[in-house]
Amino acid sequence: MLHVLLIIFLITLFYLAIANRMTTYINLLALQGVLLFLVAFMQLSHINTVNLVLILLETIVFKSIAVPVFLRRVLKRNHITREAEPFVPNFVSLIITTLIVIITIILSNSMQENNLDKIFFVVALSTLFTGLYFIASRRKIITHVMGYLIIENGVFALSLAVGNEMPMLVNLGIMLDIFASVLILGIFLNKIGDVFKDIDVNQLTNLKDF
Amino acid sequence: MIIPYLIGSVGISLGLFLNRNKTVNYILIWLFVFLQSAFSVYVGFHYNDTEATYFTFDALGLIMLFTATLIIIPAAIHSYIYIEESEEKTPKTRATYFGAFALLVMAVSAAFLANHIAVVWIFTEITTLSASALIYHHRNKLALEGTWKYVFICAVSITFVFIGILFLSLSLPKAAADDLSYKSLIQHHLLLNTSWLQLAFLFIFTGFTAKIGLFPMFTAGIDAKDKAPGPAAALLSSIIMCMGFVGIFRFYTVIANTPLMRWASLVVGIAAFLSIFIAAVYMIKVKNIKRMMAYSSVEHMGLVMLGLAAGGIGYYAAILHLVLHSLVKSSLFFQYNQLYRVYKNKSIYQLGNYFKYNTTGAIVLLLAFISVTAMPPSGMFVSEFMIFRSLFQSNQLALLIVVLLLLTIIIWAFAKNIFKILFIPVVDFDESNVPKISPWRSVSQFLLIGGAAYLGLNPPMIFVDLIQNSIRLLPH
Numbered sequence: 001m002l003h004v005l006l007i008i009f010l011i012t013l014f015y016l017a018i019a020n021r022m023t024t025y026i027n028l029l030a031l032q033g034v035l036l037f038l039v040a041f042m043q044l045s046h047i048n049t050v051n052l053v054l055i056l057l058e059t060i061v062f063k064s065i066a067v068p069v070f071l072r073r074v075l076k077r078n079h080i081t082r083e084a085e086p087f088v089p090n091f092v093s094l095i096i097t098t099l100i101v102i103i104t105i106i107l108s109n110s111m112q113e114n115n116l117d118k119i120f121f122v123v124a125l126s127t128l129f130t131g132l133y134f135i136a137s138r139r140k141i142i143t144h145v146m147g148y149l150i151i152e153n154g155v156f157a158l159s160l161a162v163g164n165e166m167p168m169l170v171n172l173g174i175m176l177d178i179f180a181s182v183l184i185l186g187i188f189l190n191k192i193g194d195v196f197k198d199i200d201v202n203q204l205t206n207l208k209d210f
Numbered sequence: 211m212i213i214p215y216l217i218g219s220v221g222i223s224l225g226l227f228l229n230r231n232k233t234v235n236y237i238l239i240w241l242f243v244f245l246q247s248a249f250s251v252y253v254g255f256h257y258n259d260t261e262a263t264y265f266t267f268d269a270l271g272l273i274m275l276f277t278a279t280l281i282i283i284p285a286a287i288h289s290y291i292y293i294e295e296s297e298e299k300t301p302k303t304r305a306t307y308f309g310a311f312a313l314l315v316m317a318v319s320a321a322f323l324a325n326h327i328a329v330v331w332i333f334t335e336i337t338t339l340s341a342s343a344l345i346y347h348h349r350n351k352l353a354l355e356g357t358w359k360y361v362f363i364c365a366v367s368i369t370f371v372f373i374g375i376l377f378l379s380l381s382l383p384k385a386a387a388d389d390l391s392y393k394s395l396i397q398h399h400l401l402l403n404t405s406w407l408q409l410a411f412l413f414i415f416t417g418f419t420a421k422i423g424l425f426p427m428f429t430a431g432i433d434a435k436d437k438a439p440g441p442a443a444a445l446l447s448s449i450i451m452c453m454g455f456v457g458i459f460r461f462y463t464v465i466a467n468t469p470l471m472r473w474a475s476l477v478v479g480i481a482a483f484l485s486i487f488i489a490a491v492y493m494i495k496v497k498n499i500k501r502m503m504a505y506s507s508v509e510h511m512g513l514v515m516l517g518l519a520a521g522g523i524g525y526y527a528a529i530l531h532l533v534l535h536s537l538v539k540s541s542l543f544f545q546y547n548q549l550y551r552v553y554k555n556k557s558i559y560q561l562g563n564y565f566k567y568n569t570t571g572a573i574v575l576l577l578a579f580i581s582v583t584a585m586p587p588s589g590m591f592v593s594e595f596m597i598f599r600s601l602f603q604s605n606q607l608a609l610l611i612v613v614l615l616l617l618t619i620i621i622w623a624f625a626k627n628i629f630k631i632l633f634i635p636v637v638d639f640d641e642s643n644v645p646k647i648s649p650w651r652s653v654s655q656f657l658l659i660g661g662a663a664y665l666g667l668n669p670p671m672i673f674v675d676l677i678q679n680s681i682r683l684l685p686h
Contacts, residue, residue: 192358
């Protein structure tokens, strides 16, 4: 069951690669939050209850409710167009995502003496690289933020893999989540939305060397 | 004492954020400077103690903490001058600036002393937060762009460090599976799983390059130093870079004791060489004096890392070079504010004949230029020479020649611009509005540059001992 959930998580990455509309991205991020909630619930059987409740609350309340709601509000408030307008065609994105997954599978097979469930490793690393690719291939600042949130989800999945031995690391992951999201989403996306009329990275090219 | 220090600094910082009264603000910031100095002295007297489990006052931490304290005293003075003379000052921007200033220095000091990689990581996060408040000081479109880039890249790199920590925890043997302190890592160095350790090193190194200002994440720091006020940029190019170095160095010490030593030094060496190369390329075409100084920092961090990768005398030289660079580069950024007050511009085309308008400042600029390009008799000449020697001794002759060529290009580009600023008059520059700048404002810069020369040419025994102690765990 755990593996099924993780594979669904991996499939969301492929969907992200071919999706066109901003709302789809937001829904997928919320879905990833729910999946992480379920994974955390099943995986972390050995840690104390208070900590588990904290982790579960973070995944369900923060990742799958608060952040998507906030992103939707930003979309509305700044009148961002519904299309994602990627630099590359969706088909190419799909191929690149597939390549990323294949490379991480090869990498995971080359790791000797595995004390980690391989599928966690594959899911986490491919999410990380897909997130980076997502940032590089999309035009809007809000999609950059979404790419960052995808990376966070991947990292969170990886921290769940070692969560039983080191609950401290999962808590640090939560701290990273909340810190970065509040800093990036809360302060700057709001500010940038107010200052720059159309949120496009092409507007952020005024800092030059000469 | 570390816990009272942390609580006290956070308290002062919060007090600064919340209180908008001018007198209270300045009392609080001086209280903080006093607290920081008192804490440094305390750490000096409790050398090698461990406090609150996660903080050890070791040699490297001590050197870095003293460097930071030496820099923040003039930084506080220059911040005061900067804020008071700034045209757009409001109680809110002043309070935010000083609050972020105190928080940044606290986080950096704690990161220097932390003996646990996760604790270093937490304080690195706090520096991103506080540095972003400093960069956004002017609250205009360009500052927002710089802040956004800095925050975003630092957030990504901090995530990289976190992934590295996760991989590191996987490389540990089951017996020590919950202890990520550097001491325990070095103790178990033979049991660490090398393939996980390799991944961990790649991610942690890449993550910290955003703070130290190396390839590949150096861009964030350049934009940040361009947009931050001068004294804040001085902090960004000195103590934050030291923090990035400490983060990399402590983990490098662990990995250098494993069979991965050669591989790790190769990774560090490649990043270092590319940083110098990039710095050379950008220095030729950059026309913004502040960005030029920032690229020069990238070059020096590349040299520091080259020393670390070469080993031998390079270890010693790396730490010496880092300390001297912090002193000199911060004085250059302090001086920048006087330059800006004279010309109201930072494009090199609009700067010139500085000797005529501010003689003392021009002398500082000249001395800082000599120091930063490592010409004798400056202190950095000594450390840079030792780095070259370490490259020579490790049989990297081809690399050494290329690096020397790149440094020549950098010196040429730097000299061309600095001498234009010092001597060549600008066409139709309006002289009537040039303010008179008191020579007293340059005293701290003279002291820092002089101190760097002293530490380089005639290092006191205690300083040498501390550096030797901090590299003691590296294989020679």
